[in-house]
Amino acid sequence: MSAIPIPLSQLPQPPNASVVTSQSVSQLHEPTPNWPRKICKVCGCRAIGERYGVLSCTACRSFFSRNKENPSIGQCEWNGNCPNYKWVRCKPCRFRKCIEAGMRVQRLNYQYPHPSPDNAENSISHSSSSLSKASAQIKASGFKTCAVCGKDPTGFRYGVPACNACGQFFGEAQKKQPIGDCKKEGKCQLNRCIPCRYRKCLGAGMRHEKKPAFPRIPPGTAIVHEILAAHHHICEYTEEKIKKVVVKEYPWTPDKNTDQKTNRLYAWKVYSMQVVRDIKSTILFIRQLEDNLSSAEKAELVKEHAFKMHVVRITLALSRNGLLLPDGRLIDLEFFKAIYGEQLAEEMITFADQALNIFKLDDDGFAMLLTMCFYSEIADNNLVFFRIEAPQALKNLSQEYRRNFIRWCDNNKAPRTFRNIQMMLDRLKQLDELHKTNVIDFLRGNAEHFSRKTVFAxxxxSRY
Incomplete structure (x- = not known):
């Protein structure tokens, strides 16, 4: 006798679950196609142009414009360790992100008279005022002194809060390698000895920022740099971001006194929120890819390859301990198996272990693997969703990206890197087939428990 369906509304509400909007994947794929394909250096969204010295989007430009003259911006209530998804709501952290990206308080020349003997004093006064305001803003973000010399910081220079003098010195010293050795064996005045001052800069954490010189890169690999940068900014599961996550227990585990179906339905009600969030983030990444596909076709590709791309994105956060969410909550192994079933969960963990410990994939490798997933071939039973020429177009796009990735890996990565990515792609296809059998069939068999007007549905x- 089959169990009586349990209305989803009667299941306990997941903790901290956000509201899932009734937005379709097709609607998520409606970017402004004529925008330049540049990335905001602050948040990773599309940039509309250079403002305050940095490529930025409208939101970040407006935020910095509102707060650049405000020295009392406040302190971060998380002591500068905001969860990744909350920093845009934290003024001190968001302002710090703007400064780290290189935004500077700039005065427009046409608003002030040109320097002359009569107005030179006013010009100097205004410049001093701007520097003091910038220093106050840096201090308000939690950085009190220059990391090198201890004076008032005026911005982030080469990755650390520093004054103008130390930032300028380090930039010039980078061009004059080798620096040489201290003649007094380190027992000299800091500002008068170039080797000692340079050593102090390195000790404070200054690092030379190598910015890709796109005009010097062959046309085929320029898009590779954009893809890697987009993945680094947009994906919540990167090596750097995971290191900053503070782990905490998830306040729910499967109830041993409740039947398996009820536990699994509840687990999916909780996890579907994270799936939707990841789909939206994936679509932001896909918008950075160069192709000639329509928005409708891209939406169908997301549906076709959603699970494979999700696995790629969570691999760095998946282990035998469970799945670490971006906000620090840990879905333990028992909870994870309730979602995907024991067999698929074990296969996914094995995949993560192989990718990280055997094939040694890093953030760049996952960005390339994610792109190759998106342009994977389409199952024959789903070709009806695409125009006739789409399969050949996908094949051409896949081959083009493969050539670009191979060329880039040959120059920047260890041997066999892209071959390892290809092997991981083949493994993902096997996981996808298991997912359709173990998960999709279960979800479709219990579709009445889920709202049909959501991205998740x-x-x-809606397919398979």
Missing amino acids: DVYL
Whole structure:
């Protein structure tokens, strides 16, 4: 006798679950196609141009414009360790992100008279005022002194809060390598000895920022740099971001006194929120890719490859301990198996172990693997969703990106890097087939428990 369906509304509400909007994947794929394909250096979204010295989007430009003259911006209530998804709501941390990206308080020349004997004093006064305001803003973000010399910081220079003098010195010293050795064996005045001052800069954490010189890169690999940068900014599961996550227990585990179906339905109600969030983040990444596909076709590709791309994105956060969410909550192994079933969960953990410990993939490797997933071939039973020429177009795009990635890996990565990525792509296809059998069939068989007007339903319940 089959169990009586349990209305989803009667299941306990997941903790901290956000509201899932009734937005389709097709609607998420409606970017402004004529925008320049540049990335905001602050948040990773599309940039509309250079403002305050940095490529930025409208939101970040407006935020910095509102707060650049405000020295009392406040302190971060998380002591500068905001969860990744909350920093845009934290003024001190968001302002610090703007400064780290290189935004500077700039005065427009046409608003002030040109320097002359009569107005030179006013010009100097205004410049001094701007520097003092910038120093106050840096201090308000939690950085009190220059990391090198201890004076008032005026911005982030080469990765650390520093004054103008130390920032300028380090930039010039980088061009004059080798620096040489101290003649007094380190027992000299800091500012008068170039080797000692340079050593102090390195000790404070200054590092030379190598910015890709796109005009010097062959046309085929320029897009590779954009893809890697987009993945680094947009994906919540990168090596750097995971290191900053503070782990905490998830306040729910499967109830041993409740039947398996009820536990699994509840687990999916909780996890579907994270799936939707990841789909939206994936679409932000896909918008950075160069192709000739329409928005509708891209939406269908997301539905076709959603699970494979999700696995790629969570690999760095998946282990035998469970899945670490971006906000620090840990979905333990028992909870994870309730979501995907024991067999698929074990296969996913094995995949993560192989990718990280055997094939040694890093953030760049996952960005390339994610791109190759998106342009993977389409199952024959789903070709009806695409125009006739789409399969050949996908094949051409896949080959083009493969050539670009191979060329880039040959110059920047260890041997066999892209071959390892290709092997991981083949493994993902096997996981996808298991996912359709173990998960999609279960979700579709219990579709009445889920709202049909959500991104989750659009991707996981409407096809196959």
